[in-house]
Amino acid sequence: MKRIAFCLALCLVAGGCAYRHYLGVHGPSIRRFPEIHAGARLDEECLACHHPDRDPAGPPTSHPRFRGCLKCHDDEV
Numbered sequence: 001m002k003r004i005a006f007c008l009a010l011c012l013v014a015g016g017c018a019y020r021h022y023l024g025v026h027g028p029s030i031r032r033f034p035e036i037h038a039g040a041r042l043d044e045e046c047l048a049c050h051h052p053d054r055d056p057a058g059p060p061t062s063h064p065r066f067r068g069c070l071k072c073h074d075d076e077v
């Protein structure tokens, strides 16, 4: 268990490895709403519509500090 926690922490920091395949941690995909999300690639763009403190247009995220949104939210539906 410790090892998994460490890997997750490391991955979130490094942002590089395929932790979602390893742990199965992935969120709902932006591909469910392709028109809304066309053109959004950067974390900053995502947060403009999803940051809980910014009166977001979309559902507020519980984890605005995460980096690499698309690693968890760009799966096939």
Ligand code: HEC
Pocket: 027, 028, 029, 030, 032, 033, 036, 037, 040, 041, 042, 043, 045, 046, 047, 048, 049, 050, 057, 058, 059, 069, 070, 073
């Ligand atoms: C122009 C504003 C806008 C931008 C930019 C945007 N979103 Fe969204 N997003 C929305 C709206 C609005 C919805 C709600 C759609 C609905 O429920 O009809 C949504 C829904 C979502 C959902 C929920 C999907 C579901 O199935 O419940 C996730 C996850 C999400 N967005 C992530 C992201 C990520 C990651 C990015 C950056 C790549 C991003 N969004 C960029 C407006 C935006």
Ligand code: HEC
Pocket: 025, 026, 027, 028, 043, 046, 047, 050, 058, 059, 060, 061, 062, 063, 064, 065, 066, 067, 068, 069, 070, 071, 072, 073
């Ligand atoms: C480590 C994987 C991971 C990363 C990175 C990540 N998310 Fe998520 N996200 C999830 C998971 C899992 C859920 C579903 C559980 C929850 O709602 O907390 C979720 C839920 C969401 C939702 C709520 C969807 C709804 O229907 O309510 C939004 C919005 C969202 N994420 C946006 C973002 C944004 C924006 C970023 C980048 C700043 C991001 N996420 C980064 C895993 C991640």
